[in-house]
Amino acid sequence: MTRRTAALLGLAALPVAVLGVFFVLPVAGMLDRGFWPDGRFDPGAVGEVLTRPRTGRVLWFTVWTSTVATAAAVALGLPAAHVLHRLRFPGRGLVRGLLLVPFVLPTVVVGVAFRQLLREGGPLGGLGLDGTPAAIVAALVFFNVAVVIRTVGATWEGLDRRPAEAAAALGAGPWTVFRTVTFPALRPAVVSSASVVFLFCATAFGVVLTLGGSRYASVETEIYLLTVELLDLPAAAALSVLQLVVVVGLLAVAGRARTVADPQVARSVARPARPRAADLPLLAVTALLLAAAATPVATLVVGSLRTDDRWTLAFYRALGSTADGTLVVPVTEALANSLRTAVDATWMSLLLGLLVAVTVTRRSRTRAERRLRAGLDGFFMLPLGVSAVTLGFGFLITLDRPPLSLGASPLLVPVAQALVALPLVVRTLVPVLAGVDDRQRQAAASLGAGPLRTVLTVDLPVLWRPLLAAAGFAFAVSLGEFGATSFLARDDRPTLPVVIFRLIGRPGELTYGTALAASVVLALTTAAVLLLVERLRVPALGAW
Amino acid sequence: MLSLAHVDVAYDGTPAVVDATVEVPDGAVVAVLGPSGCGKSTLLRTVAGLEQPTRGTVAWEGRDLAGVPTHKRGFALMFQDGQLFGHLTVARNVAYPLRLRRARGVAERVAELLDLVGLTGYADRLPGTLSGGERQRVALARSLAADPRLLLLDEPLSALDAGLRERLAADLHGILRAAGTTTLVVTHDQEEAFALADRLVVMRAGRVVQQGPIADVWAHPADPDTALFLGYARVLTGPAAARVLAAAGTPGAGPVAVRRSALALDPAGPLAGTVRSARATPDQVRLVVDVEGVGEVDAVAGPGAAAAPGDAVALAVDPARTAVVSDGP
Structure with missing residues (x-):
């Protein structure tokens, strides 16, 4: 073994160990419960689950909602990417920041906001969309369009204008230029952002759980229902395996799509142009998108301030109480828990992400080294592919007993959240490090x-x-993480999303209003962090 | 003194350098000349410690450098495109190696080096605002600031346009002599090599095919391919070679390399031929002449010469512009 390989392994040792203990082990534990229900290998039960009619329905629902949501996100995201990354107008930075907010809004908050918007008596209650798949698809698009805008926008921003100008000089009209020159250059970014959006849609948990109830379930929520409510572990394990296989396949596609571009090529950032008349439809789509992003949030805020047709701060005052004993701790304390947890999760994911990014971007000298790095790269992306629910449940069943009695450790929740955030951190850092000559x-x-x-x-x-x-x-x-946290947060130390979900599950105007107020607080906290990030002007979300 | 002994370097089993034995005496400027892809840059990177030899040794003053990392070798490497640190000013780029060593009098030394490379007053500029030639000069100053035991230059001038290249080559020659720095320079451009170096190492397909003082290599190319690479226009063999050598009045028989200007129009010349084509340039008229007993060769005539295709002409040979070549493979 050469010294370089040794150094490589040294760098990778900590992330590999952490991922091994806190990811591979729990997921393996989960699979063990499913395939070896009584200590012996019994794949029959799994096969039986996969042929159940309900499984088929759940699978079909996941596929079609994700496909429709992905197509809509791309269709709406492309014009907005052009407007926000190639045109110059006042307030552009603010609009960019605002359109990024939905992506990082906690899923539970998105679910609550859409319910408030669509429920009977809500602003759009007349559409009769409450509790329909259309509501779920709309929420998924709302959530993911930012990924398309950012990923495609970053590429579009760096596109050299001259090939397009050359095509125009040869007689190509604007549409022909886009079809024959611009889009082929954007295609890798479009394909990879679409595959990531599909991935996010297919593994969405909080949104589907809050909007779909038990009537509409995706694979992810079905795993949750099977483990928590029906205690049918073989079935849950079977679905987890299915999901893992599909997701790994998708990641491979995304990986192929993003290796097309040469990362070392210095990008020329074209100067944004003033909008022209031809850009009007695109500007209209962007304005529409902005309105669509703002409406649920505005509804949420208004709902949290109104009761019996008058304005009130009662729900916000209730944040300091336990909502008539529904909660073990007041919402304010849950917020403090969330912030503390987020700090821990942040430094953990940064430390791991930095080590991973450095490991996978250093230049390889031999084919073996290159393969080792590619393998590590794929390994560290795995948390993206495994449902947070599977991860959380796996934690619960493997880390809470000897030899690793970590069940009571206050670090368990941040570790799980750090793993969920890890792919995002890595994907933000890798393009930058790879771009350094x-x-x-x-x-x-x-x-x-x-x-x-x-x-x-x-x-x-x-x-x-x-x-x-x-x-x-x-x-x-970390602030918004719900899937894994819902398993791991102890009753006396809940995070804010967990508290919100508990509140909306209870009847009563005060609890519902408190849930709205808590959602606003959580959304504001997250948005504040995000606008701070936007000020750094980093091509956020990196390259997928 | 740098000495490489039987060095092999391979990428993934594909050999890039094979059995290279090269010495760079103290104070000398040695140029490694070869076409692109011949392994010369790999050789340079190996000396810098950026690649590891699979066989053989790289030694400084007799001490094997295996296991000594790049930053402890004391060899400054200057890249083809300078690789300045874009976020540091010119002065801070040049001061970089000085600060690393916590040297005293950094500001004075930086000013001195900027003077040396002809960039007085550029201290506070950012690299992005400089022209290609200026950037190369800053890179050179930065490399010299490291006070290297050995300076490694990778195609130092090839990123520049022709006029600038000529000027900077002359400057570089002067700067290197003034600083007395032992230098190994890699280039594919024979003019750059001649302008800078005292000694020449010619590489082809990963192997060193010839090395020696620059005039010797020039006068006695090791084989026909080397002769062509060194800028000779043609290599004549057999009776054609014998006839040209006889006309030049030089003894010998082997293949002979002739420069474009080795044969010149001269009414008293011993060779007779027919002009095939003529092309005027500002300095001279370039001819292709079919010479009896030799075949087609290049020749030149004075700028006013009236030589048109089909004319019968007489040619003389300038022995200084021919070289007898060893029999190649």
Whole structure:
């Protein structure tokens, strides 16, 4: 083994160990429960689950809602990406930031906001969409359109204008230019963002659970129902395996789509142009999107301030109480828990993400080394593919007994959340590190700079903003994380999303109003973090 | 003194450098010349410690450098495109190696180096605002600031346009002599090599095919391919070679490499031929002449010469512009 390989493994050791204990082990434990129900291998039960009519329905529902939501997100996201990344107008940065907010709004909050919007007596109650698949699809689009805008926008921003101008000079009209020159250049970004959106839609948990109830279930919520309410572990394990296989396949597609571009090519950031008349339809779509993003949030805020047709702060005052004993601790304390947990989850995911990003982006010298790095890269993306519910449940059944009695550890929740945030952190840092010309590091070394000094000179100046941005994302993800946390948060130490979900499950105007108020607080906290990130002007969400 | 002994370097089992034995004496400027892809850059990177040899040794003053990391070798490597740190000013780029060593009098030394490379007053500029030639000069100053035991230059001038290249080549020659720095420079451009170096190492397909003082290599190319790479226009063999050598009045028989200007129009010349084509340039008229007993060769005439295709002409040979070549493979 060469010294380089040893150094590579040394860097990767901590993330691999953490992922091994807190990811592979729980997921394996979950599968063990499913395939070896009584200590012997019994795949029959799993096969039986997969042929159940309900499983088929759940699977079909997941596939079609995700497909429709992905198509809609791409169709709406492309015009907005053009407007926000190629045109110049006042308030552009603000609009960009606002359209990013839905993506990091806690899923539970999105669910609550859409219910408030569509329920009988709500602003759009007349549409009769409450409790329909259309509501779920709308919420999924609301949630994911930012991914398309950011991923495609970042590529579009860096596209050289000259090929398009050359095509125009050869006689191509605007549409032909887009079809023959611009879109082919954007295709890798579009394909990879679409595959990631599909992934997010197919594994969405909070949104589907709050809007679909038990009538409409996706694979993810079905796993939750099977484990928590029906205690049918073989069935849950079977669905987990199915989901894992599909998701790994999707990740492979996304990975192929994103390796097309050469990361080392310096991107020329074209100067944004003033909007022209031809851009009007695109501007209209963007305005519509902005309105569509604002409506549920506005409804949520209004709902939290009104009772019996008058304005009130009663629901906000109730945040300090336990809502007539529905809760073990007041909402304010849950918020404090959430913030504390988010701080821990943030430093954990940053530490791991940084190690992973450095490991996978260093230049490989041999084919074996390259393969090792590619393998590690894929391994660290796995948390993206395993449902947070599976992860949370796996934690519960494997880490709560010897030799790892961590059940009572206050670090269990942040660790799970850090793993959920890890792919996002890695994907924000990797393009930046991969874009650094390795010869810069070699130049520093040849002038006498040691490894640490080289990092300080070459990597840190380009990395600190993305690092801060990644910290913001990890923080936001942790604040909103619901799937794994719902299993792991102890009753006396709940996080805010867990409390909100408990509140909306109870009847009564005060509890519902308190849930709305709590959602507003959570949304505001997250949005504040996100707008801070936006000020750093990092191509957020990275390259998928 | 840098000495490479039987060095092999391979990428994934594909050999890039094979059995290279090269010495760079103290204070000398040695150029490694070869076409692109011949392994010369790999050789340079191996000296810098950026690649590991699969066989053989790289040694400094007799001490094997295996296991010594790049930053402890004391060899400054200057890249083809400079690789300045874009977020640091010119002065801070040049000061970088000085600060690393916590040297005293950084500001004075930086000013001195900027003077040396002709960039007085550029201290506070950012690299992004400089032209290609200016960037290369800053990179050179930064490399010299490291006070390297050995300076490694990777195609230092090839990123520049022709006029600038010529000027900077002359400057670089002067700067390197003034600083007395032992230098290994890699280039595919024979003019750059001649402008900078005292000694020449010619590489082809991963192997060193010839090395020696620059005039010797120039006068006695090791084989026909080397002769062509060194800028000779043609290599003549057999009776054609014998006839040209006889006309030049030089003894010998082997293949002979002739420069484009080795044969010139001269009414008293011993060779007779028919002009095949003529092309005027500002300095001279370039001809292709079918010479009796030799075949088609290049020749030149004065700028005013009236030589048109079909004319019968006489040619003289300038022995200084021919070289007898060892029999190649």
